[in-house]
Amino acid sequence: xxxPVRHRPPVRRRATGSGFGVLVPLVLALFLTGTLAGCxxxxxxxPGHPADRTAHTPAAAxxxxxxxxxxxxxxxxxxxxxxxPPAGVRAVSRDRTARPAxxxxxxxxxxxxxxxxxxxxxxWWRSHHPELxxxxxxxxxxxxxxxxxxxxxxxxxxxxxGRTALLGVVGGWIDGCAHAGFAxxxxxxLDSYQRSKGLLxxxxxxxxxxxxxxxxxxxxxxxxxxxxxxxxxRRRDIGFDFAVVEECAHYDECAAFSSAYDRRVFxxxxxxxxxxAGCRRWGRTLSITLRxxxxxxxxxxxxxxxxx
Numbered sequence: 001x002x003x004p005v006r007h008r009p010p011v012r013r014r015a016t017g018s019g020f021g022v023l024v025p026l027v028l029a030l031f032l033t034g035t036l037a038g039c040x041x042x043x044x045x046x047p048g049h050p051a052d053r054t055a056h057t058p059a060a061a062x063x064x065x066x067x068x069x070x071x072x073x074x075x076x077x078x079x080x081x082x083x084x085p086p087a088g089v090r091a092v093s094r095d096r097t098a099r100p101a102x103x104x105x106x107x108x109x110x111x112x113x114x115x116x117x118x119x120x121x122x123x124w125w126r127s128h129h130p131e132l133x134x135x136x137x138x139x140x141x142x143x144x145x146x147x148x149x150x151x152x153x154x155x156x157x158x159x160x161x162g163r164t165a166l167l168g169v170v171g172g173w174i175d176g177c178a179h180a181g182f183a184x185x186x187x188x189x190l191d192s193y194q195r196s197k198g199l200l201x202x203x204x205x206x207x208x209x210x211x212x213x214x215x216x217x218x219x220x221x222x223x224x225x226x227x228x229x230x231x232x233x234r235r236r237d238i239g240f241d242f243a244v245v246e247e248c249a250h251y252d253e254c255a256a257f258s259s260a261y262d263r264r265v266f267x268x269x270x271x272x273x274x275x276x277a278g279c280r281r282w283g284r285t286l287s288i289t290l291r292x293x294x295x296x297x298x299x300x301x302x303x304x305x306x307x308x
Contacts, residue, residue, distance in 0.1 A: 065220060066217055067105075069183075069264055071263035074090050074091070074287060074307050075092070076089045077093050077289055078093060078094045078295070079095055080296050081098075082094050082297070083299070091106075096180075099181075105184070107186045107244065110177065110186065112187035112190075113189035114192055116152065117151040118151070122144075125153060131165070132162065132166055132169070134158070154196055156200075157193075157207070158200055160207075164211075166208065167208075177219075178216075178219035178220060182221065184222035184242075185222075187224075188226050190225070191228040192205070193205045205231065206237060209238045209239075223239060224240065225242070225261075226243075226245075241264070242265065244266045244268075245268070246268050246270075247274060249275065254282050267288045268289050270292070270293045282308075283308035287307075288307065288308050289305070
């Protein structure tokens with residue numbers, strides 16, 4: 001069953017989050033050390049995308065010694081900016097450019113399948129690594145395919161060479177999460193293939209997510225599946241350990257995610273009515289948080305932050 005299209009809060013795409021200013025020095029460093037040596041190979045293989053096309057999927061990443069969150073742990077979603085977690089909160093998700101929450105189970109948000117919004121970010125990608133952006137018709141001279149709701153160019157994960165090259169960038173971000181002291185990583189836009197105008201397949205997302213999970217597990221990080229209920233059946237192939245879901249109560253997906261991840265699910269609701277319904281049905285088993293759609297930091301007008 002296809003997951004409904006969600007309203008994704010815009011602050012999750014703030015340029016000050018996983019943004020251009022941090023991206024440039026990190027990727028330049030990666031380039032200088034040779035980790036992006038395979039980038040130019042992304043054009044080497046351009047599939048015709050027949051209906052039965054499949055993508056190579058790496059062997060499932062082993063979680064090894066990673067630490068999983070406790071089922072039902074009280075959760076706060078702080079992507080709009082870090083602030084002191086409310087009393088009783090035991091897990092916090094923050095952007096990869098922020099510090100983890102001291103003494104709590106900290107998730108590191110990474111925009112892993114699409115570029116950040118804004119002219120500066122788009123210009124940098126087009127200037128430095130245009131081959132890593134998905135383009136109309138897989139034509140190197142074609143216009144980038146963009147998630148128009150958020151002005152985010154999609155990454156081209158359609159070939160093994162392209163996925164390996166992208167791992168040189170996104171893998172560096174994941175390494176940074178581990179070095180900063182986060183316990184887990186939350187790779188977003190797993191469902192970018194649904195906005196690719198048919199140029200990407202579900203199998204491409206599975207293959208790239210598997211590479212990310214392997215990198216995270218190597219770094220000692222647990223990996224969250226972000227939304228995309230269609231891929232619950234591939235969670236073990238990929239290596240996901242738990243889930244971060246937006247509005248599973250609103251879209252009636254909580255049962256599926258809870259069963260798949262043995263209640264290790266952090267759900268964020270943006271509507272008070274759906275939050276109340278979710279608390280009645282799932283409040284004793286899942287961690288459900290009500291946030292404002294802009295995910296504003298505490299103290300800013302419009303900030304809303306409640307738990308069951």
